[in-house]
Amino acid sequence: MTPAEALQVGMRDLRASMAHAKAQGSYSQLRELGEATFALPAGPTAGTAPANDFDARVIATIAAIEQVEGRKLQLQLSLPPRELPMHSNAYLFYKQLYWLKLRASAAQQDIDQDRFNALADRAARELVPALQVAHVGSCASAQINVPADAPDEEAALELVRQITVHQSLNCHQDAGKAVSAQQRLDHDIVEIAFSAQDWKSQ
Numbered sequence: 177m178t179p180a181e182a183l184q185v186g187m188r189d190l191r192a193s194m195a196h197a198k199a200q201g202s203y204s205q206l207r208e209l210g211e212a213t214f215a216l217p218a219g220p221t222a223g224t225a226p227a228n229d230f231d232a233r234v235i236a237t238i239a240a241i242e243q244v245e246g247r248k249l250q251l252q253l254s255l256p257p258r259e260l261p262m263h264s265n266a267y268l269f270y271k272q273l274y275w276l277k278l279r280a281s282a283a284q285q286d287i288d289q290d291r292f293n294a295l296a297d298r299a300a301r302e303l304v305p306a307l308q309v310a311h312v313g314s315c316a317s318a319q320i321n322v323p324a325d326a327p328d329e330e331a332a333l334e335l336v337r338q339i340t341v342h343q344s345l346n347c348h349q350d351a352g353k354a355v356s357a358q359q360r361l362d363h364d365i366v367e368i369a370f371s372a373q374d375w376k377s378q
Contacts, residue, residue: 214248272309
């Protein structure tokens, strides 16, 4: 599944979950104001300028793959029991083989739409990059395929592209490599174990 396909699936499920919550009475008068692409800040780039056009293409290829783009869904709804009008934004991203969803809501009487959007967007741009997902298992193995008849530069670019895509998944053969000792000191770690049978059922 490509990231674009994953976002389509995720947005479908997001809308289904909101419809279910409305049916259960969690909120009412749910209205979509619009959906748009929402890009996270790009990661740091090397400080040196590319030596030639090929180096520039390599850097651009890596940057394009590492750029995480999600979806932003602007909503309005009313919150029972007083039917309080609310601003609400939903953000959905697919990175490191996981869907990451952020919901932000605020009473319309407390903040205007533009201010709410600015604060919610800032929260998404700061919180989502801070969430890192590491995997342990067979996804650490990768098969790289480069056309034998491709020109040298194109073959090299394809190699870079596939390696970068695989590295972006953050997959490891064992838990010791997935999370370093320093990361365990500096971060809150949540471990989720899946059995092989969990995947066979999909």
